[in-house]
Amino acid sequence: MALLELNKMCVHYGRIQALSDITLHVEEGEIVSLIGANGAGKTTTMRAVSGIRPLSGGSVVFDGQDISKLRADLRVVRGISQSPEGRGVFPGMTVLENLEMGCYTRKDRAAIAEDFERVFDLFPRLAERKSQVGGTMSGGEQQMVAIGRALMARPRLLLLDEPSMGLAPQFIQQIFRIVKEINEQGTTVLLVEQNAQQALSRAHRGYVLETGRVVKTGTGAELLADPSIKEAYLGVA
């Protein structure tokens, strides 16, 4: 059984249909990438999965249970956590406080301490800057805070929305390496990216979104080799 299943999921913004009949699934232990152009509905898909955006049709099934109507904060308790588009770091809180917000729903202190260790292992830079205020950090560092904070919920499914946005090339490499590492430690990852090359080469499988629909799916390697995708998203004529 898939960890996450979207069945014919639809989302509207007012009268405008942003997503129509999105059907996809993420198996436990996978990295799945959603790629697509601006406005294809990638971020909306993420927001619908994490519960910030209500569905207008279809369903979201997590771990065998329909969570379509579940409040966003309760989805975190179930094991879905998100690093949002634009990072969403709390600008006035320190790195430490941001990470503490990540485990807001948890009370298992011992395990939380372990997770702090884990996050500081993955992002040594954050360990150096525990007391720096989020708003004064560089984009790459904020991205680390956002991912670290999402991990502090000890999620079963980690949603990463454009982790490479606005970052310098060496940061992008680093972020994707860490995503792979997180996945190898046992967290399932659903990744939204414009950087299709990176996203597909690291992913087990991928989906291509176009104007709110899934138009193609396959393994990362298959999609990378697909001529139409090469042309549209990889900039290779």
Next chain:
Amino acid sequence: MNAHQQAQTSVRAPFGQRVRDWWNGLNRFQQWGVLIPLVVLIYALPILNPPLLTTEPGTDFQIALFNAARFALIAIGLNVVVGQAGLLDLGYVGFFAVGAYVAAILTSPDSALRWDYPWIAIIPVAVVVTMATGVLLGAPTLRLRGDYLAIVTLGFGEIVRLLADNVTPLRGQRGFQDVGRPEGLNADGTAIFNSSDGTPWYWLVVTVIIIILIFVGNLERSRVGRAWVAIREDEDAAEIMGVPTFKFKIWAFTMGAAIGGLSGAIYAGQIGFVNNQKFDVVTSVLFLAAVVLGGSGNKVGVILGAFVISYVPDRFQAIAEYKYLIFGLALIVLMIFRPQGLLGSRQRLLAKGRQAYRKLLGRPEQIAKESAMIDSAKGVQG
């Protein structure tokens, strides 16, 4: 690092930051050593009636102090809503009015619903009714954000005022006379709490403020307080951290309403008369001005702001007529040069993180200073 060094090393830090560093640098006993004389001084003010501070002959100094304290209490309540949770409330006077009216309806001989319970029993009723009003207003409107919420709350304030104008049992402009006061007589048989002597009222409100400050301070440091800060800084992000944002927004609204209602009930008692004339939008804006002027999110700041807004027109009668003009200009200047208010909130630090850091390094945390910026600049280069 002791307080003296701290003050020297951060000469260029903003005043509020320096005060905070100095305060955090003191140990517990030193903090009490400063706090206790300060509190004694505050209590002694109406008796001392210091020559330069006094508002007489224009305004009775004790009454002026009571009004400043009442304003401070309101500002603390509004600060929970605006400063802590970041919900812009332009109709706060509505809660104040509800508190005043509940007290009046339950104690005035003009009211059919008069109870013969002691004053102290009326206060919790006023607070609970106001809290219920807060939930009633909050439940449908707190799904709105930012400017939309501000507009709805503005409407709420007006609705309360119009109800007072038009609902017959609320007696419109005739109002309610002889609103209840705390019991107790002086040795000569006159009531301790009366409308001409501000001193006992001032002491009462200062005491209430101290209790509320302790309560609100604890709330701030709790999970509730953290949730409020998260909501204020990024509501979506707070939600995906698992914060039930709607619930906590209602909480903030209700807490703010309770404090507003409490001050309304006390105010009604002091004046002894409640009618529909005192609860207009301008009053709401004045409350908000106190919070913004003093420093939204900073408890001490908003008390200072409230003091300025209430005391200055009483002290300088000559300018009282132009107070809106002057406050308006002052706010504009302040927003340009010091948008965080006189004593800005450090926003950031929840005491918890600060304590953790303190334990870690054995010194108070220094945040958002130049040093942090330089560090991050270096980090980007390297």
